[in-house]
Amino acid sequence: MAYVTPFTYRQGQSLLHLLDVRCKFFVICIISMSLLSAHLPACFFYFLVLLLFFKKTGLNIFATLNSIKYFILLLFFIFIARALTVKGDIIFSFYGMTITEQGLTEGFLVAFRFFLVMLTGLLFSSTTQPSSVKSAVQWFFKPIPFVPEKRVAVMISLSLSFMPVILKQAKEMSDAQKARCGDLQKNPVKRIIRLVLPLLKKTFISADRLVLAMESRCYNDDRTDPEFLPSGKETPFLIGSFIISLNLVWL
Amino acid sequence: MSTIMQKFIIDINAICHTFSDGYIGIKNISVSISKGEFIILAGKNGSGKTTFLRHLNGLLLPDSGHIFVNGHDVSKHLIQTRKTVGMVFQDADTQIVGDTVFDEVAFGLENLKVKRTEINKKVTLILENLNLLHLKNRSPSTLSEGEKRKLAIAGILVMDPEVIMFDEPFSNLDYTGTLQVLSTIIKLNQSGHTIIIATHDVETIICEATRIIIMEKGLIKEDGEPARLVKYLESYGVKEPCSSKFGMGLQPWLT
Numbered sequence: 001m002a003y004v005t006p007f008t009y010r011q012g013q014s015l016l017h018l019l020d021v022r023c024k025f026f027v028i029c030i031i032s033m034s035l036l037s038a039h040l041p042a043c044f045f046y047f048l049v050l051l052l053f054f055k056k057t058g059l060n061i062f063a064t065l066n067s068i069k070y071f072i073l074l075l076f077f078i079f080i081a082r083a084l085t086v087k088g089d090i091i092f093s094f095y096g097m098t099i100t101e102q103g104l105t106e107g108f109l110v111a112f113r114f115f116l117v118m119l120t121g122l123l124f125s126s127t128t129q130p131s132s133v134k135s136a137v138q139w140f141f142k143p144i145p146f147v148p149e150k151r152v153a154v155m156i157s158l159s160l161s162f163m164p165v166i167l168k169q170a171k172e173m174s175d176a177q178k179a180r181c182g183d184l185q186k187n188p189v190k191r192i193i194r195l196v197l198p199l200l201k202k203t204f205i206s207a208d209r210l211v212l213a214m215e216s217r218c219y220n221d222d223r224t225d226p227e228f229l230p231s232g233k234e235t236p237f238l239i240g241s242f243i244i245s246l247n248l249v250w251l
Numbered sequence: 252m253s254t255i256m257q258k259f260i261i262d263i264n265a266i267c268h269t270f271s272d273g274y275i276g277i278k279n280i281s282v283s284i285s286k287g288e289f290i291i292l293a294g295k296n297g298s299g300k301t302t303f304l305r306h307l308n309g310l311l312l313p314d315s316g317h318i319f320v321n322g323h324d325v326s327k328h329l330i331q332t333r334k335t336v337g338m339v340f341q342d343a344d345t346q347i348v349g350d351t352v353f354d355e356v357a358f359g360l361e362n363l364k365v366k367r368t369e370i371n372k373k374v375t376l377i378l379e380n381l382n383l384l385h386l387k388n389r390s391p392s393t394l395s396e397g398e399k400r401k402l403a404i405a406g407i408l409v410m411d412p413e414v415i416m417f418d419e420p421f422s423n424l425d426y427t428g429t430l431q432v433l434s435t436i437i438k439l440n441q442s443g444h445t446i447i448i449a450t451h452d453v454e455t456i457i458c459e460a461t462r463i464i465i466m467e468k469g470l471i472k473e474d475g476e477p478a479r480l481v482k483y484l485e486s487y488g489v490k491e492p493c494s495s496k497f498g499m500g501l502q503p504w505l506t
Contacts, residue, residue: 218330224367
């Protein structure tokens, strides 16, 4: 069975599930850019909006937070780093290191912005089928000259479908090595080399087989265009998203 | 194109293929295949079965000799050939392109630039016929091995080929998976498709086959009716079916 990550698509009938993927893609871009310059009150306001969408889509926020705990740990390090490096009014000092009031505020703000971008991405990926992401990328690249948009779309699709195969192969190889007491090898570099080299070889062989399979099914760049199914709620959703973006920038 | 060529769906004239490292894949093979035949291509590993199949799909081109599919030279009509002769590969995992079952089946039709409405109609019909419709939004990686193999067949079948080739279709399958795939192949043959199966394990399908071709070291050693050739199988490194060994003739595996 496939490994379910917090980014895995979950079926549903919520507003976010039904929206045209191009609209979601566009909104996620403008919201993420607006978040870069958002202040603390605006961030809190957006967090509440996100919580509302989590509830509407049926995603459990606590389970989601649990599944991204390592990312949250990374955000904590970002917070600490900012707190220690930004100059300002000193709150605490030890062994030559100082924690400033401005550092704490800025560290919290930067970490919070990243956290919100992450949650937005999670909402997007868990309500959007990977195949429609590929179609949206193809649609957005279409007007750009010298970009083979259909080839890019197929590459995205292949990456998405090949990832579970590579993970499965890595797990099988790791288990096969463990079965022969491979974990007695204490040197982590040697252990990685023993796993990575055969995995790379196997991946290249699999890629070669995939090329043959695609060729046998007449693969070429001149393919049927993807289909989009707008729900009719895209315009109000876009207007609402613009208002939120302006809020993030100006509040 | 001669009238003799048009009598057969596939006509192969003295093809040879040597790989870039000097390994001889196939030597001087000539064979003709008629519409509706069910052929087993038997032989031990490295006998040239897969190389032979890849020539029929135009994935490999012969160094010498010619292959005609429906009277057209394969080397000059690759797309036409691949529309007529579909190939299901041995490892289902490495031939899956789409990220949902539906996308996977639609891939071939998208390559042929078929209209979207037509694609939706054809894919739904094929998935329904192969009992895969309930899985259409699932990721192929979450399917069982038998379902993956059926999905690979659906991906070929949707392109409406006249000939379907299978490379070791029962490898890595459990009993249920083998049953699913075998009954699908039999139904395809009954609906008029020409079937060519390359395998070193003939027991499962020999009773359904109308012809068996035995290969060794890139050469066709035997070609004829399964009942007549079954006793020679072991001399070419292929296991003779148990029923034949015990003097019970050829018994159907699928009961």
